Amino acid sequence: MALTEAWLKANNGKAREKVEEVADRDAMSVRISPKGKVVFQLRYRFAGKAERLDLGTYPHLSLKDARIKASEMRSLLDKGQNPKVEERVKQQKYIEASTLKEVFDDWYESYCIKKKTSAKDIRRSFEHHVFDEIGDLPIERITLQQWLAILEELAEEVPSIAERILTNAKQVLKWAKKREIVEVNVLSDIYAKEDLGIEKNRGKRVLTDEEITMVWKAIDESKALLKNKIFLKLCLMYGCRNGELRKALKSDFDLKRKVWIVPVENNKVGKKTGREIVRPILPEMEELIVEAMSLNDSEYFLTNDDDVTPMGHGSSNSLAANVMERLRRHYNFHMPHWSLHDLRRTARTNFSAFTSRDVAELMIGHVMPGEQGTYDYYEYLPQQIEAYRKWLDKLNSLTII
Incomplete structure (x- = not known):
């Protein structure tokens, strides 16, 4: 029967x-x-x-x-x-199934630390947000729903960290699939914008005074390398393009004349006008510049971990995300996403309160309207010094420089 x-x-x-x-x-x-x-x-x-x-x-x-x-x-x-x-x-x-953490560790040692300048930041994000939840589970058994439960919550609170974890989790699973550790990469069709609703709002972000205070606090208290702390602070102080600092030589900083000269090849406008950017070095800036110079024996102002090559774009990209994550974790301070370029935009917005539009544009390395190729940066150093002094005074009132 x-x-x-x-x-x-x-x-x-x-x-x-x-x-x-x-x-x-x-x-x-x-x-x-x-x-x-x-x-x-x-x-x-x-x-x-x-x-x-x-x-x-x-x-x-x-x-x-x-x-x-x-x-x-x-x-x-x-x-x-x-x-x-x-x-x-x-x-x-x-x-004998490998856990997610075991596979991540193998991927990290064999690929991540060799290929990614932000490897330590990636590991830190997984340690804080992923391993406690699913790190000890067999990686083959972790479902898409379990991944999304973590990623969707992060996307609401710290979208930059959610995007970092998604990007690297996909790579971990891809690496594992090639080695037949997993049969399917369950995250292969998941995208930050389409599925997690992560929008970076490029071109719109200006930090508030409260946010500046908290960002500076996070920079000071973080365990980031000193060179990275200096880099972030100078980006906000000068309102410069971050590449102008990353590619700078120590010789670009004339400490006797108190000027920072950005050569033609390192500034976006210089490639069109053939002119250098000249910015003043005020005492607070000089202190950071001298400190950064003492950190390596290279000709470059800021270097990668090898202390030889100039700081790469990838190594600086994750710094803003790390600051936001620290503020969320230690102070329950949730910030809308911002990037390094937003520090430049924040400075430029504040410059408007301290000087004319033309000088403010000059300070961030833009061409002054109607005067392309005819102006002389040195002629405007007094105006720049005055504006930077007011800006640094404001930063000093918001933080402790």
Whole structure:
């Protein structure tokens, strides 16, 4: 007779004098122990030998699911595989399954630290937001829903960190798939903007006075490298393009004449006008500049970790995200996303309160209207000094420079 749910329910847990076996169909049956434990089994022959495979226990495994599993096991026979052996291999694979953290660590050592200048920041983000939730789970068993539960919450609070984790989690899973650690990259079709609603609002962000205070506080208190702290502060003080600092030589800073000269090849406008950008060096700026110069023996003002090559774009890209994450984690201070370029925009907005539009444009390295190729930066140093002095005084009132 074919088994039914009603029969199984009636006999489950019902004591009897001896083991009883009842056939279903397609070589499946149930074995009922004297205490009434019901176990689904599949009977088959492999290599001329009779075999019996436990499929699962009722009611944890329903009759419907037991029949489906039995069919799957019979399909292995059609492929010349022994279902009992394949199940043991599968169980052993699960026992030895690599956790997400184990796979991340392997990826980190073999790829991330060799290819990514922001490797330490990536690890820190996973440690703070991912490992406590799913780090000890077998990576193959982590579902898309589990990933999204983490990413969607972060996207609401710190979108830049959510995007960082998504980008690198996809790479971890891609790396694992190539090595047959996972069969599917469940994040392969998930995108920051389309699926997490992350918008960077480029071109609109200006930090408020309160945000400036908190950002400066986070920079001072963070465990970031000193060169990165100096870099962020000078970006805000000068309102310069971050590439102008990253590519700068120590010789670009004339500490005797108190001017920073950005050569033609390092400034965007200079490539069109053939002119250098000349900015004043005020005492607060000089203190940071001298400190940065003492950190390496290179000709470059700021360097990568090798202390030889100039600071790369990738290594500076994650700094803003790290500041936002620190403020959220330590002060429960949630900021809308901002980038390094927004520090420049913030400075420029404030310059408007301290000087004319033309001088403010000159300070950030723009061409003065109607005077392309005719102005002389040195002629405007007094006006720049006056405006920068007022700006640094404001920063000093908001923070402690």
